Amino acid sequence: MRCMLYGMYLQxxxxxxxxxxxxxRCMLYGxxxxEQPYAETVDLLEDLVIEYISETVSKxxxxxxxxxxx
Numbered sequence: 001m002r003c004m005l006y007g008m009y010l011q012x013x014x015x016x017x018x019x020x021x022x023x024x025r026c027m028l029y030g031x032x033x034x035e036q037p038y039a040e041t042v043d044l045l046e047d048l049v050i051e052y053i054s055e056t057v058s059k060x061x062x063x064x065x066x067x068x069x070x
Contacts, residue, residue: 020046 024046028037 024049 021042024042025037028042028045029035033041
């Protein structure tokens with residue numbers, strides 16, 4: 001992945017602290033937001049995405065348990 005905004009190159013499979021923040025900032029810029037979005041905006045969006053993924057995985061797990069027991 002390459003984000004021209006920050007001039008950083010990420011190799012596939014490499015993970016470092018702040019990677020999600022970097023990706024969220026690039027996505028916000030790609031979808032038409034400011035080049036330097038507020039830190040609060042990035043944190044809020046990251047929290048919302050993590051919460052959504054957690055809820056979706058939890059509901060899927062409960063659903064599969066229900067199907068298996070039938």
